[in-house]
Amino acid sequence: MAPVFRGRLLPRLRLDTRGVVIAVVVAIIGYLVVVPLAYLVWQTFRHETGFGLEGFRQAYEGTGLGSLVGNSLLFAVGATAVAVVTGVVLAHLVTRTDLPLRGMVSGTVVAPIVLPGVLHTIAWVFLASPRTGLINTIWNAAAGQPVLDVFSMTGMIVVEGLHSVPLAFLLMAAAFRAVDPGIEEAALTEGATPRMVLWRITLPSVRPALLGVVLLMMIRSLEAFEVPALLGIPARRWVFTSRIWSALRGYPLRLDEAGALSIPLLGLTLVGVILLRRFTTARADFQTVTGGARRASRLALGRWRVPAIGVVALYLLVTVVLPLAMLGYVSTQPYYSAPSVEALLDPTLENYRRVFGGDDSIRAVRNSIILGVGSASAVMAMSAVAAWFVVRSRARGRGLVDGLGGVPLVIPGLVAGLALLVLYLRVPLPIFGTLWILGVAYVTRYLPYGLRSAASAMYQIGDDLEEAAFVAGASWWQTMRLVHVPLMLPGLGIGWIYIFLVSMRELSSSILLYSPGREVVAVLIMDQWLGGRIPELAALGVVMVVALAGFTSVMWLSRSRFGPVSD
Amino acid sequence: MRRLAVMVVAFSIASCATGGGEQSTGGDGDPSPSTVASITAELEGLDPFARKARLAEIAATETETLTLYTSMNVDDSSVILDRFEDLYGIEVELYRASASAVLQRVLQEADAGFVGSDVVAVGSAEMTAIDERGLLHPISSPYLDEIVPSGVFDTWAAVYLNVFVAAWNLDLIADRPPETWEDVLVDYPGRLAMEVSDFDWFAALVEQYFVAELGYTEEEAIDLFAAAASGARMLEGHSLMVELTAAGEFDVVASAYQHGVERFRASGAPLAWEPAVEPLVVRPTGIGVHRSTDAPATALLFVDFMLSEAQSTLVELHRTPANQTIEGGIPPGYQTIVVGADIVGEDRGRWEGLYEQVSRQAAEPSP
Numbered sequence: 037m038a039p040v041f042r043g044r045l046l047p048r049l050r051l052d053t054r055g056v057v058i059a060v061v062v063a064i065i066g067y068l069v070v071v072p073l074a075y076l077v078w079q080t081f082r083h084e085t086g087f088g089l090e091g092f093r094q095a096y097e098g099t100g101l102g103s104l105v106g107n108s109l110l111f112a113v114g115a116t117a118v119a120v121v122t123g124v125v126l127a128h129l130v131t132r133t134d135l136p137l138r139g140m141v142s143g144t145v146v147a148p149i150v151l152p153g154v155l156h157t158i159a160w161v162f163l164a165s166p167r168t169g170l171i172n173t174i175w176n177a178a179a180g181q182p183v184l185d186v187f188s189m190t191g192m193i194v195v196e197g198l199h200s201v202p203l204a205f206l207l208m209a210a211a212f213r214a215v216d217p218g219i220e221e222a223a224l225t226e227g228a229t230p231r232m233v234l235w236r237i238t239l240p241s242v243r244p245a246l247l248g249v250v251l252l253m254m255i256r257s258l259e260a261f262e263v264p265a266l267l268g269i270p271a272r273r274w275v276f277t278s279r280i281w282s283a284l285r286g287y288p289l290r291l292d293e294a295g296a297l298s299i300p301l302l303g304l305t306l307v308g309v310i311l312l313r314r315f316t317t318a319r320a321d322f323q324t325v326t327g328g329a330r331r332a333s334r335l336a337l338g339r340w341r342v343p344a345i346g347v348v349a350l351y352l353l354v355t356v357v358l359p360l361a362m363l364g365y366v367s368t369q370p371y372y373s374a375p376s377v378e379a380l381l382d383p384t385l386e387n388y389r390r391v392f393g394g395d396d397s398i399r400a401v402r403n404s405i406i407l408g409v410g411s412a413s414a415v416m417a418m419s420a421v422a423a424w425f426v427v428r429s430r431a432r433g434r435g436l437v438d439g440l441g442g443v444p445l446v447i448p449g450l451v452a453g454l455a456l457l458v459l460y461l462r463v464p465l466p467i468f469g470t471l472w473i474l475g476v477a478y479v480t481r482y483l484p485y486g487l488r489s490a491a492s493a494m495y496q497i498g499d500d501l502e503e504a505a506f507v508a509g510a511s512w513w514q515t516m517r518l519v520h521v522p523l524m525l526p527g528l529g530i531g532w533i534y535i536f537l538v539s540m541r542e543l544s545s546s547i548l549l550y551s552p553g554r555e556v557v558a559v560l561i562m563d564q565w566l567g568g569r570i571p572e573l574a575a576l577g578v579v580m581v582v583a584l585a586g587f588t589s590v591m592w593l594s595r596s597r598f599g600p601v602s603d
Numbered sequence: 604m605r606r607l608a609v610m611v612v613a614f615s616i617a618s619c620a621t622g623g624g625e626q627s628t629g630g631d632g633d634p635s636p637s638t639v640a641s642i643t644a645e646l647e648g649l650d651p652f653a654r655k656a657r658l659a660e661i662a663a664t665e666t667e668t669l670t671l672y673t674s675m676n677v678d679d680s681s682v683i684l685d686r687f688e689d690l691y692g693i694e695v696e697l698y699r700a701s702a703s704a705v706l707q708r709v710l711q712e713a714d715a716g717f718v719g720s721d722v723v724a725v726g727s728a729e730m731t732a733i734d735e736r737g738l739l740h741p742i743s744s745p746y747l748d749e750i751v752p753s754g755v756f757d758t759w760a761a762v763y764l765n766v767f768v769a770a771w772n773l774d775l776i777a778d779r780p781p782e783t784w785e786d787v788l789v790d791y792p793g794r795l796a797m798e799v800s801d802f803d804w805f806a807a808l809v810e811q812y813f814v815a816e817l818g819y820t821e822e823e824a825i826d827l828f829a830a831a832a833s834g835a836r837m838l839e840g841h842s843l844m845v846e847l848t849a850a851g852e853f854d855v856v857a858s859a860y861q862h863g864v865e866r867f868r869a870s871g872a873p874l875a876w877e878p879a880v881e882p883l884v885v886r887p888t889g890i891g892v893h894r895s896t897d898a899p900a901t902a903l904l905f906v907d908f909m910l911s912e913a914q915s916t917l918v919e920l921h922r923t924p925a926n927q928t929i930e931g932g933i934p935p936g937y938q939t940i941v942v943g944a945d946i947v948g949e950d951r952g953r954w955e956g957l958y959e960q961v962s963r964q965a966a967e968p969s970p
Binding site for chain 2 (some may be wrong): 187269289373469552553565569570
């Protein structure tokens, strides 16, 4: 008997490792995902006077549904386009060509992933606010008007798109890296040009990953919070998340309105998840990690070398160097001011003294690290098991588990935070007021990323390897441990790193769930921004970036120890 | 498929069912008026010094830490709490968030029977809302007589007066600062900052200045604000608006906190609010004790402290004290209007709705 659940929903409930592990993981996923969602839907129709559609009326009588959908889609499509195009180009250049200093470029492209969205957005206000932003000040001198108003839809798209490039890059780099180079080499030997190889072989073979990335970016942008709140509200470009935020800040609390605003979002992202399922079912022709021998190979850039270097350098200048420079500058000033020579000549270290000497910064960083390590580990452990169930088994329940695993993407962080807040105030688990409630929120929210990472890695592995292990007498657990997980490690590792880094920057759920002493870094930064402590915020930002960029570099350089291929 | 779906649904229903029962991880959610009331009764007739001593004695026996929920910024709150700790040796845990976030938190916790705060100190709009839910204990303190009368209520009292002023960047408009509120609202299109949630400042100016003094109709006054908002940048956060104005992003900020402007001026920022655009709008920030506090004596001691000893510290932090026996804050002689209780009480919904419409006005949203 092959080790698959042909035609069965679940294995007959044998108490073997496979049965228990899968049952537990599926149950946890189901609980984490369904309960907050059920609560959200229930709250939407619950009003002071009973059940009804009052929430919908309040939600849409001001800004209409059409305008919200229009703005949200425009924002999402724009940001996705920016992120995916940039991410694919950079990932291909780094993994499949002979671009010089690839390791350094990878590390630097990924570096902004460590910035909390709120800090990244604020850095872009420093760069592109219409009258005092650095880029605009320089451009104004030449052209007489600002080049980019950060407080506009264009500004929102650029900032959100650039903030998502590291993720797109990571996922596409993993996909490009997993493609069997033998096929490309065979084509080149047969006389294909590098361009033909790129368009006819490389890109099509990463199509599942590419589609997955596009859909993930769309969903992320639809539920983004920092950019719509910090830039969109002043720009009067309302999207669903900023309207939900507004509803949750009013008095009395408009839970039904928040729910009524979430449901169309739910619809849009559900469509995304369904599309994702349709385009990424396991098919043999996408399986390129097989038992064959693997060798690295790279396309020579030739005359494209200089333009490629130019593009990469410009990207890094605008997205990494300039924001960091502005953060560094502001961190040395007593109050936020536009860059000037006299300000540069009169720096102060007071802000750094406050960061290192203040209880709140150290505590926030410690809390974020604990949550990051804990939630990343929990998510990837569950995802490895769930990925096997979804990809390898033929059980009819696997579609439901895959769908369920994607559902947290559907729930905006703000609303997930709210649902968890009220839920865990009622459930007799003593996690309210501790870091655990934040941990539950993070695990719930990052489950889809872990599952997608693990599933992408699993899709690329051929059936033949598992069957070979079975024939050799390995149990399911041995096969997982000795065959699947080692081959999936690049994907699992990338997923772990990603979840650790994004949980360091999580804001929209944390801002509702934190208690005194349980602040995380992004919450502290938001408070500093609103509370007029911008230079201190900048100092904290610089310290974070340096520390986490160092961490990212170490992880990135050591990843080759865990994968079957090293660059 | 069906079996799995049934299992998942059954599991989550079971979870919801266990979650449906009330449970709290902090206080038991029942009010402890007997404890607060019994302490208050015991202190009846004592002079302030004896009262303080007795409260400090009982507070020393209370094992629960006092938790303060406040919207006062962290730097200033820390100074106040440090002073309290110096005087009484009691540490206070601080939860600082915007006033509306504090309100949401207190209400959510009340819904779920959880008590996170012992003392709450936020603006009058939020204190009134918390009071309307019956979450505050009647206030008692020997210092209430010294507090400005418009800042004393049944369950809370003003600690300091938040003063809204128009402020401007000296480097940009030193030679032509605004002189009247009409100047502020009309003369700086594209260069004005306004706050998204200042419905109370808006309502007070409309009612007590534009209509009562200048003879506008209410509609005309509201239209004036709407026109100003359509050309202004609507931001969240008073300190943020002031800081960006200091940097030169805006020429004028319409509703800055006077103490915030002074704080930035002390660091060298090129800001000014004088000669003042009158009238100044005043809104009390108050303090109250949570009905279900686990540390009643510490809470009462802290309230007494805030209404008396902390007042001079507040003056050092550029605030205008609510205690009339303490000098400091805004110079006397300015015309002021106070945000009335009706604006933050029964008329709140109407004014919030009007201001929301005003602030969402846009001539053209940005491309």
